[in-house]
Amino acid sequence: EAGVAQSPRYKIIEKRQSVAFWCNPISGHATLYWYQQILGQGPKLLIQFQNNGVVDDSQLPKDRFSAERLKGVDSTLKIQPAKLEDSAVYLCASSNVRVSSYNEQFFGPGTRLTVL
Amino acid sequence: RKEVEQDPGPFNVPEGATVAFNCTYSNSASQSFFWYRQDCRKEPKLLMSVYSSGNEDGRFTAQLNRASQYISLLIRDSKLSDSATYLCVVKKWGQLTFGSGTQLTVLP
Numbered sequence: 001e002a003g004v005a006q007s008p009r010y011k012i013i014e015k016r017q018s019v020a021f022w023c024n025p026i027s028g029h030a031t032l033y034w035y036q037q038i039l040g041q042g043p044k045l046l047i048q049f050q051n052n053g054v055v056d057d058s059q060l061p062k063d064r065f066s067a068e069r070l071k072g073v074d075s076t077l078k079i080q081p082a083k084l085e086d087s088a089v090y091l092c093a094s095s096n097v098r099v100s101s102y103n104e105q106f107f108g109p110g111t112r113l114t115v116l
Numbered sequence: 117r118k119e120v121e122q123d124p125g126p127f128n129v130p131e132g133a134t135v136a137f138n139c140t141y142s143n144s145a146s147q148s149f150f151w152y153r154q155d156c157r158k159e160p161k162l163l164m165s166v167y168s169s170g171n172e173d174g175r176f177t178a179q180l181n182r183a184s185q186y187i188s189l190l191i192r193d194s195k196l197s198d199s200a201t202y203l204c205v206v207k208k209w210g211q212l213t214f215g216s217g218t219q220l221t222v223l224p
Contacts (some may be wrong), residue, residue, distance in 0.1 A: 031126050040124075041216050042203050042215050042216050043160065043203075043212075056211065093154035095210075105212060106161075108159060
């Protein structure tokens with residue numbers, strides 16, 4: 001079974017530029033998550049989708065970050081404009097059931113963003 | 117106060133050693149608990165779930181104390197391949213909250 005796919009794997013931009021990341025979850029997984037992992041820290045949830053609806057985006061900096069999952073499958077995370085502190089790895093994860101306590105989230109390889 | 121706190125380490129241990137990691141969480145409403153492993157420049161992967169009764173998977177033993185809001189992971193007979201960052205994770209309503217991780221290096 002194919003895992004979570006993400007692209008690009010690496011991105012270097014200058015501050016104030018825009019950037020977009022793409023995620024394709026495991027087939028059939030209704031729930032999709034975007035995490036931000038800053039060096040030396042654990043992943044922090046940015047946004048959670050259930051199918052094409054947003055479940056939680058309370059930690060998404062909405063002044064500059066946006067995300068969509070229009071057809072309930074692929075998702076895009078955008079940053080506009082980027083700041084230096086946005087340098088991080090952006091991880092996408094998917095799972096099969098939203099509220100199951102023991103359901104595993106599977107992570108993609110991440111996109112490493114460097115903002116200069 | 118962070119919701120999940122871990123000793124960042126690093127822990128440098130010789131092969132064959134036993135090493136223990138501890139973690140505390142602040143939200144008493146947390147529903148389930150896990151240890152994830154993250155290799156350098158890779159994504160996190162589930163190592164094991166953690167149950168109040170304690171559970172074992174080969175050389176790995178995890179324990180949960182809900183009263184103290186404390187989670188532990190014990191690795192016996194450490195292997196070089198155990199070198200990684202170990203992330204303590206709590207889950208509530210389908211959402212994971214990660215600790216900052218404890219870095220382990222197993223030395224030959």
